[in-house]
């Protein structure tokens with residue numbers, strides 16, 4: 001149902017937006033901009049004339065923006081492939097974008113790292129209309145060598161990171177409803193107003209690409225092991241092993257590219273796209289006394305492991321943020337280090353998003369902070385705090401009760417070993433788990 005003009009004007013006024021500015025340029029004006037843009041050779045990645053001509057002709061013929069039109073590389077998005085039909089965006093959708101950008105403006109000057117603000121200027125994503133992906137894609141390619149791949153919804157982690165290994169960034173074509181600050185699913189606001197500006201931060205682009213390359217290595221190892229397997233059961237276990245590794249590698253991505261903070265001139269600043277696409281979380285991530293903020297050095301293996309072993313939920317603002325000591329330290333995240341952290345994490349107990357753990361360099365202990373053993377007490381007393389604590393407690397107690405030798409083998413990997421779980425909890429869990437009182441699908445599944 002579309003909102004009436006008066007209602008739209010009221011929303012616009014509330015966010016400091018002029019509704020008249022939410023009318024996009026005509027198709028012919030955008031094509032003229034595109035022609036001029038494609039001819040620009042004074043950029044890090046100029047587009048060859050024949051490729052630019054083909055790209056322009058695609059746009060001029062009225063076809064929607066396609067994937068991989070600017071390089072030899074491509075990616076098969078399968079059922080997730082989608083297109084931006086720019087002319088079909090309503091005034092309401094452009095207004096939703098404009099309100100988000102306007103609200104962001106009020107927070108990011110105070111909270112965003114300086115590189116983000118520079119990147120945003122470069123890609124001209126601060127206007128009052130949804131960006132035209134033909135123009136945006138060409139700008140991103142020219143400046144960074146990355147391209148957009150349009151998708152219809154959140155995509156599986158394996159496909160997401162496959163895109164990254166080929167320098168494609170998946171973007172949706174859907175704009176959030178009016179006045180929605182936080183979304184679990186990505187939308188144009190998250191993908192474009194959040195992520196795109198961060199492509200210009202070399203350390204962030206490096207982490208993104210190397211997560212893609214880590215995925216390639218993990219799945220190539222999976223395929224080799226699968227070929228040597230002698231039964232379907234073995235092959236299924238190998239597939240779960242690889243998916244589990246990608247899950248833990250993805251946490252490093254989550255706590256940096258999506259929800260990372262960085263020290264800059266002695267101040268904490270946001271660079272994570274998940275934070276910056278939500279004006280509310282932009283303020284919260286730095287000012288809130290509710291959340292934990294922990295300083296880390298991602299060039300240190302033990303700090304990287306802290307990220308890979310920390311579970312989280314996506315349903316609300318984060319409870320713990322990790323603050324990088326500098327962007328430069330992120331340059332140390334090679335695919336091999338990401339995989340190593342994920343493989344080590346497979347054998348260790350995990351922390352939850354509310355925990356402060358021994359060895360943490362804590363900047364802020366949030367109101368929500370709990371110690372590492374809180375989750376076990378709550379599980380035993382049937383006092384769940386949230387799904388993250390419950391699943392981490394079950395997972396960890398399964399490792400403690402079923403794989404104590406592995407636990408001893410890897411215990412030295414942590415900065416400081418977590419405190420012992422009280423023996424009465426371990427014994428209670430052993431008996432309860434034997435009665436199948438807990439879900440069977442909670443990891444780890446592959447430690448035998």
Ligand SMILES: [Fe+2]
Nearest residue numbers: 186258273274
């Ligand atoms: Fe994201």
